Amino acid sequence: MKNVIIRESAYDPWLLLGKFQHARFGDSAEYGATAVFTGTMRDFNEGDTVRAMTLEHYPGMTEAQLQRLIDEAKSRWEVIDCFIAHRVGQINPAETIVITAAWSAHRNAAFEACRYLIEELKHSAPFWKKERLADDSERWVTQNTAG
Amino acid sequence: MKNVIIRESAYDPWLLLGKFQHARFGDSAEYGATAVFTGTMRDFNEGDTVRAMTLEHYPGMTEAQLQRLIDEAKSRWEVIDCFIAHRVGQINPAETIVITAAWSAHRNAAFEACRYLIEELKHSAPFWKKERLADDSERWVTQNTAG
Amino acid sequence: MITIRYFASLREQLGKEQERIEPAGAMTALDAWKSANDGRMPPDNVLVAINQSYASLDAAVNAGDEVAFFPPVTGG
Amino acid sequence: MITIRYFASLREQLGKEQERIEPAGAMTALDAWKSANDGRMPPDNVLVAINQSYASLDAAVNAGDEVAFFPPVTGG
Numbered sequence: 057m058k059n060v061i062i063r064e065s066a067y068d069p070w071l072l073l074g075k076f077q078h079a080r081f082g083d084s085a086e087y088g089a090t091a092v093f094t095g096t097m098r099d100f101n102e103g104d105t106v107r108a109m110t111l112e113h114y115p116g117m118t119e120a121q122l123q124r125l126i127d128e129a130k131s132r133w134e135v136i137d138c139f140i141a142h143r144v145g146q147i148n149p150a151e152t153i154v155i156t157a158a159w160s161a162h163r164n165a166a167f168e169a170c171r172y173l174i175e176e177l178k179h180s181a182p183f184w185k186k187e188r189l190a191d192d193s194e195r196w197v198t199q200n201t202a203g
Numbered sequence: 204m205k206n207v208i209i210r211e212s213a214y215d216p217w218l219l220l221g222k223f224q225h226a227r228f229g230d231s232a233e234y235g236a237t238a239v240f241t242g243t244m245r246d247f248n249e250g251d252t253v254r255a256m257t258l259e260h261y262p263g264m265t266e267a268q269l270q271r272l273i274d275e276a277k278s279r280w281e282v283i284d285c286f287i288a289h290r291v292g293q294i295n296p297a298e299t300i301v302i303t304a305a306w307s308a309h310r311n312a313a314f315e316a317c318r319y320l321i322e323e324l325k326h327s328a329p330f331w332k333k334e335r336l337a338d339d340s341e342r343w344v345t346q347n348t349a350g
Numbered sequence: 351m352i353t354i355r356y357f358a359s360l361r362e363q364l365g366k367e368q369e370r371i372e373p374a375g376a377m378t379a380l381d382a383w384k385s386a387n388d389g390r391m392p393p394d395n396v397l398v399a400i401n402q403s404y405a406s407l408d409a410a411v412n413a414g415d416e417v418a419f420f421p422p423v424t425g426g
Numbered sequence: 427m428i429t430i431r432y433f434a435s436l437r438e439q440l441g442k443e444q445e446r447i448e449p450a451g452a453m454t455a456l457d458a459w460k461s462a463n464d465g466r467m468p469p470d471n472v473l474v475a476i477n478q479s480y481a482s483l484d485a486a487v488n489a490g491d492e493v494a495f496f497p498p499v500t501g502g
Contacts, residue, residue, distance in 0.1 A: 330425025
């Protein structure tokens with residue numbers, strides 16, 4: 057199973073994580089710590105109700121850039137493997153947008169790598185959000201929140 | 204579904220997380236960030252092969268102490284809810300020992316709370332590990348690793 | 351009566367899991383330990399809980415309380 | 427030929443998604459933009475990728491390259 061998944065349809069983040077972990081590690085007991093972040097679409101942003109969202113990306117560069125982040129995380133911390141999944145296309149509130157996950161022997165490396173992946177993804181992965189508001193008007197999100 | 208679960212049998216951490224999240228939030232879009240840590244039993248510790256482990260706990264105090272940690276996390280960070288699951292009894296390598304999770308509007312609070320829960324759990328929750336080694340001898344784990 | 355409980359390696363070393371003692375006037379957790387263990391001192395790193403909340407060795411214990419002694423915790 | 431791609435709000439503002447230009451001698455990404463956009467400057471916050479890796483506006487582009495221009499990213 058690939059370390060980077062770009063999905064056009066809704067997914068259950070926990071099923072996807074379980075599937076990756078099982079495919080990657082089976083019954084291996086080499087990792088002791090797993091850190092996971094999931095980002096979920098809220099129905100509220102900058103004071104407005106958001107009905108839906110369209111996520112545009114740069115196919116090809118997206119996958120390459122996310123793989124670069126995983127390679128960098130592995131070089132910085134003692135992580136065994138990482139996983140990133142990201143939605144694109146039409147997204148509704150309460151649907152999962154992003155997963156970042158890291159498996160390591162020890163928890164500090166797992167936490168650091170997981171956090172690094174989501175922070176760097178928000179900073180450098182070529183995704184763009186367009187929100188549809190209550191009155192059906194649309195607007196591009198112009199910057200990500202600091203955290 | 205309870206925020207604190209003590210389990211005597213093996214569980215799939217991702218199924219349990221999905222179950223809790225569904226029961227707690229349904230299709231609500233109030234949270235935007237979820238941070239999760241899982242700790243898995245390794246087959247190696249302090250230079251020795253570990254065949255199995257017995258996890259003893261203090262029934263009643265365990266649940267109370269974990270609930271205190273959740274209450275404290277909620278008072279320190281803007282988290283909507285938290286979840287902790289912990290195995291007790293006989294455990295085999297590659298089985299999940301612990302889950303800590305936090306749901307928040309924003310990612311920093313989720314990460315901080317999730318990390319706080321696992322660090323404090325290791326520091327203060329009344330669990331004790333006894334390892335069974337390759338030659339079937341047993342030994343109590345005397346201290347937790349720093350991270 | 352005061353209920354005293356021991357856990358993990360401490361339970362194994364002492365060879366007992368639970369016992370009851372009569373409170374003797376104003377008692378601390380340390381007094382309860384000593385009363386139940388022939389006047390000996392507990393291990394240096396012992397942890398104490400009174401009624402399932404952490405407490406210190408010099409905290410007061412009263413009739414009906416559950417006092418627990420255990421080694422450093424190693425969960426997670 | 428050099429392929430130029432535009433994404434997100436920049437794509438909408440320019441009303442174009444992709445075009446091709448002939449390389450004119452030694453060109454930078456900025457030269458490619460100006461050549462495709464009547465000599466105008468790109469927005470201050472524009473991001474540039476050459477062959478799907480981030481690059482600066484003064485990085486060289488050559489025949490066969492794919493140059494992309496886009497606004498600050500907002501994924502995650």
